[in-house]
Amino acid sequence: MSFFKTVTSKPxxxxxxxxxxxxxxxxxxxxxxxxxxxxxxGVATALFALFxxxxxxxxxxxxxxxxxxxxxxxxxxxxxxxxxxxMQWASNLSTRGNxxxxxxxxxxxxxxxxxxxxxxxxxxQELIALGCYADVNPANAFFYVITGLHGLHLLGGLFVWxxxxxxxxxxxxxxxxxxxxxxxxxxxxxxxxxxxxIFGLLLST
Amino acid sequence: MxxxxxxxxDDENHEPTSFLTKYVWSQDHKVIAVQYSLTAIAxxxxxxxxxxxxxxxxxxxxxxEFIDEDAYYQYATxxxxxxxxxxxxxxxxxxxxxxxIPLMVGARDMVFPYLNMLSYxxxxxxxxxxxxxxxxxxxxxxxxxxxxxxxxILQGTPGYEWGIILMLTSLVIFIVAFTMGxxxxxxxxxxxxxxxxxxxxxxxxxxxxxxxxxMGLLAFPAxxxxxxxxxxxxxxxxxxxxPEIISxxxxxxxxxxxxxxxxxxxxxxxxxxxxxxxxxxxxxxSDLLSVHARKNIxxxxxxxxxxxxxxxxxxxxxxxxxxxxxxxxxxxxxFAITTLIIAVPTAIKVYNWVLTxxxxxxxxxxxxxxxxxxxxxxxxxxxxxxxxxNVVVDVPLSDTYFVxxxxxxxxxxxxxxxxxxxxxxxxxxxxxxxxxxxMGQIHFWVTxxxxxxxxxxxxxLGFVGVPRRYYSYDEIDFIPESAHDLNAAITVAxxxxxxxxxxxxxxxxxxxxxxxxxPANPWKATSLEWQTPQTPPAHGNWGKExxxxxxxxxxxSVPGAEEDYLPQNMPxxxxxxxxxxxxxxxxxxxxxxxSDK
Ligand code: HEM
Ligand SMILES: [Cu+2]
Numbered sequence: 001m002s003f004f005k006t007v008t009s010k011p012x013x014x015x016x017x018x019x020x021x022x023x024x025x026x027x028x029x030x031x032x033x034x035x036x037x038x039x040x041x042g043v044a045t046a047l048f049a050l051f052x053x054x055x056x057x058x059x060x061x062x063x064x065x066x067x068x069x070x071x072x073x074x075x076x077x078x079x080x081x082x083x084x085x086x087m088q089w090a091s092n093l094s095t096r097g098n099x100x101x102x103x104x105x106x107x108x109x110x111x112x113x114x115x116x117x118x119x120x121x122x123x124x125q126e127l128i129a130l131g132c133y134a135d136v137n138p139a140n141a142f143f144y145v146i147t148g149l150h151g152l153h154l155l156g157g158l159f160v161w162x163x164x165x166x167x168x169x170x171x172x173x174x175x176x177x178x179x180x181x182x183x184x185x186x187x188x189x190x191x192x193x194x195x196x197x198i199f200g201l202l203l204s205t
Numbered sequence: 206m207x208x209x210x211x212x213x214x215d216d217e218n219h220e221p222t223s224f225l226t227k228y229v230w231s232q233d234h235k236v237i238a239v240q241y242s243l244t245a246i247a248x249x250x251x252x253x254x255x256x257x258x259x260x261x262x263x264x265x266x267x268x269x270e271f272i273d274e275d276a277y278y279q280y281a282t283x284x285x286x287x288x289x290x291x292x293x294x295x296x297x298x299x300x301x302x303x304x305x306i307p308l309m310v311g312a313r314d315m316v317f318p319y320l321n322m323l324s325y326x327x328x329x330x331x332x333x334x335x336x337x338x339x340x341x342x343x344x345x346x347x348x349x350x351x352x353x354x355x356x357x358i359l360q361g362t363p364g365y366e367w368g369i370i371l372m373l374t375s376l377v378i379f380i381v382a383f384t385m386g387x388x389x390x391x392x393x394x395x396x397x398x399x400x401x402x403x404x405x406x407x408x409x410x411x412x413x414x415x416x417x418x419x420m421g422l423l424a425f426p427a428x429x430x431x432x433x434x435x436x437x438x439x440x441x442x443x444x445x446x447x448p449e450i451i452s453x454x455x456x457x458x459x460x461x462x463x464x465x466x467x468x469x470x471x472x473x474x475x476x477x478x479x480x481x482x483x484x485x486x487x488x489x490x491s492d493l494l495s496v497h498a499r500k501n502i503x504x505x506x507x508x509x510x511x512x513x514x515x516x517x518x519x520x521x522x523x524x525x526x527x528x529x530x531x532x533x534x535x536x537x538x539x540f541a542i543t544t545l546i547i548a549v550p551t552a553i554k555v556y557n558w559v560l561t562x563x564x565x566x567x568x569x570x571x572x573x574x575x576x577x578x579x580x581x582x583x584x585x586x587x588x589x590x591x592x593x594x595n596v597v598v599d600v601p602l603s604d605t606y607f608v609x610x611x612x613x614x615x616x617x618x619x620x621x622x623x624x625x626x627x628x629x630x631x632x633x634x635x636x637x638x639x640x641x642x643x644m645g646q647i648h649f650w651v652t653x654x655x656x657x658x659x660x661x662x663x664x665x666l667g668f669v670g671v672p673r674r675y676y677s678y679d680e681i682d683f684i685p686e687s688a689h690d691l692n693a694a695i696t697v698a699x700x701x702x703x704x705x706x707x708x709x710x711x712x713x714x715x716x717x718x719x720x721x722x723x724p725a726n727p728w729k730a731t732s733l734e735w736q737t738p739q740t741p742p743a744h745g746n747w748g749k750e751x752x753x754x755x756x757x758x759x760x761x762s763v764p765g766a767e768e769d770y771l772p773q774n775m776p777x778x779x780x781x782x783x784x785x786x787x788x789x790x791x792x793x794x795x796x797x798x799x800s801d802k
Contacts, residue, residue: 006403006404006405007404007405007506007509007510007513008506009403009405010405010506029396031396032316032392032396032397035392035395035396036316036317036388036389036392039388039391039392039422040384040388042422042423043384043387043388043422043423043426046422046423046426046427047426047429047430050426050427050430050470050473051430054430054434054445054466054470057463057466057469058445058462058463058466061448061461061462061463061466062448062449062460062461063444063460063461063462064461134437134441134442134443135441135442135443135444135458138443138444138445138461138462141437141443141444141445145433145434145437149433
């Protein structure tokens with residue numbers, strides 16, 4: 001039912017039987033987890049968007065110097081894109097039932113994010129070596145905070161990824177694994193989008 | 206982080222057996238609800254005591270010697286923050302949300318029980334970190350609950366050393382806890398409703414909590430962002446919010462930051478927050494009125510739409526808290542308009558409550574008394590809000606006791622009345638015992654009359670120009686002697702109201718053991734939580750079979766029915782022809798369908 005239809009229904013008037021058939025009880029199903037994940041993505045979007053707004057507003061005030069973008073960021077971006085593609089591939093494979101290859105792609109997709117995080121750490125080191133500390137330039141401070149939070153969100157994803165891997169080793173059934181693959185797939189894409197937005201923001205200012 | 210999945214799927218129906226898994230590390234939403242509520246009430250008591258101390262200083266300056274300027278500001282700050290976030294937000298969503306959502310929509314539990322348990326423990330951690338600030342060098346922060354920089358993080362503000370750091374840390378932790386809980390509440394409502402429970406058949410309590418949670422999920426990130434940035438300004442010396450400052454002749458290391466940026470972020474969270482507290486109260490009061498007046502709620506659909514409209518609008522009014530921050534008049538005009546518009550859906554709700562009571566069979570039970578007082582108090586505070594929403598009226602009244610009176614009426618007293626009403630209403634389901642009625646009546650009347658004795662005169666103080674957040678008014682000439690007498694009277698009233706709350710607590714604990722045994726459905730209510738096979742509901746809530754819903758939650762006094770209520774899970778009866786019952790009138794529904802076309 002569309003949202004509009006839902007909020008205009010009159011369940012006390014119309015034929016009641018139609019409403020009695022509304023399905024119930026979805027705890028623990030994949031669909032429920034997907035809904036939960038999408039809502040979480042909404043929350044994280046609000047969080048990063050607000051950082052973006054704060055960034056723009058602060059940029060207009062005094063004491064702001066252009067950020068010296070660490071050179072490694074381009075390479076990191078490529079790694080994250082690869083990770084997302086691998087996850088997508090894993091998801092396609094698992095829907096087609098090729099679980100062995102799917103698991104391999106799933107593993108590689110998570111591994112790419114680990115690499116990305118290592119790269120981000122090197123980006124931080126690069127800035128620190130240049131003397132670009134958080135307290136000398138608010139642009140630096142924003143860089144550390146936003147990439148730091150992005151990294152924390154990725155770590156959350158990796159936690160789920162690692163647990164799914166452990167369960168593969170324990171021989172969990174394919175349905176459970178492919179559910180994890182699907183959820184990670186969405187999340188990986190989302191985190192890639194967030195990173196692209198952050199990167200674009202940094203490059204354009 | 207959402208993806209903590211599978212824990213529940215395997216152990217869903219296995220009842221925990223040891224004391225630890227049953228009452229401490231519990232994943233049962235009913236236990237978590239009680240944990241949330243008790244923690245919130247405990248920390249709320251601290252805030253209550255702080256308010257007494259503040260009132261002592263205001264009414265009888267110097268009477269308590271340990272209250273110096275710093276202590277006064279610390280009490281004020283902690284009082285405000287605790288009441289708004291750690292008591293009201295936590296008890297409405299973590300407490301009532303947790304208890305009522307699964308029971309009212311007919312689910313066995315929240316959809317992510319493990320995450321739900323985590324939410325409580327992280328909330329507890331936030332409370333502990335906050336409480337710790339009373340014991341660190343320098344004490345808790347005295348920055349005011351709005352925590353405006355630069356003063357909140359500069360030397361000279363009490364709690365500069367550790368208090369502000371712990372406050373911000375605690376808020377960030379709280380937001381993590383809230384997000385985990387909030388994801389659960391929303392997803393459970395969307396996904397785990399019993400068969401036949403369409404969204405538009407849900408009790409308004411669930412709607413109120415649902416929309417408030419959504420708002421929280423979108424608004425708390427703003428507090429998170431400002432909290433993290435302020436923390437960094439304080440701890441590692443970034444300049445997000447702090448401009449160049451000369452302190453005692455020396456320039457500080459800060460430069461270029463924008464205090465206004467903080468205010469925007471804070472109020473982008475702060476205004477929705479006041480409705481996060483108000484909407485669950487709106488929902489609950491609708492149900493309490495309907496049950497205790499034995500009548501269907503008037504204009505159910507309009508009630509839902511009004512909740513939605515308020516939820517959306519409350520995100521575009523935040524700058525009415527900043528009229529005196531030096532904003533562009535055009536900007537102020539915009540926010541004055543949106544602020545006045547939000548009064549429209551709010552007024553619709555009030556009309557519908559009143560029309561629900563119109564010619565109803567009103568039972569003057571304790572929950573009903575609290576509900577009636579809610580309507581009165583909320584209207585009162587809402588009207589003063591309309592005054593403050595207009596820039597020209599707000600400018601002279603800003604930062605006076607008029608504002609204090611406004612927000613205490615509308616977000617202090619009114620929602621607390623509903624917290625009490627709800628506890629008197631659902632206590633029998635939660636514990637299996639009734640609360641003592643006479644004690645409840647005394648509690649109600651003292652609280653109701655007492656809060657008016659406290660806040661009514663504050664409006665007058667505001668008109669006289671008495672500023673808020675002052676430790677002492679002794680040397681201010683324009684404040685007349687009578688204002689000091691009034692302050693003393695307010696303090697006396699505040700202490701009496703405080704004592705009444707102790708009576709309430711006594712009632713809660715006394716009734717647990719000695720209260721009259723409660724029947725399964727003492728108020729003869731229709732919603733699902735009253736139809737559980739056991740009282741209090743057992744683990745899994747519904748025994749073997751999930752309930753099936755056949756009607757909305759407001760079939761009271763249906764003509765032709767034997768009892769004056771039809772539970773939501775009662776199949777359709779022969780006397781109900783086409784629909785159950787018309788919400789607008791007492792005529793049977795067939796007549797209306799004609800006139801409705
Ligand atoms: C029609 C409804 C309302 C209007 C027009 C309104 C308007 C306002 C305005 C303009 C202010 C700023 C006053 C100033 O600082 O000078 C204010 C303050 C406040 N309002 Fe409302 N309000 C309304 C409803 C509410 C509700 C429903 C709540 C809570 C449940 C609430 C809670 C507060 C609080 C807590 C403050 C003070 C914050 C502070 O400065 O510490 N208001 N209101
Ligand atoms: Cu507001």
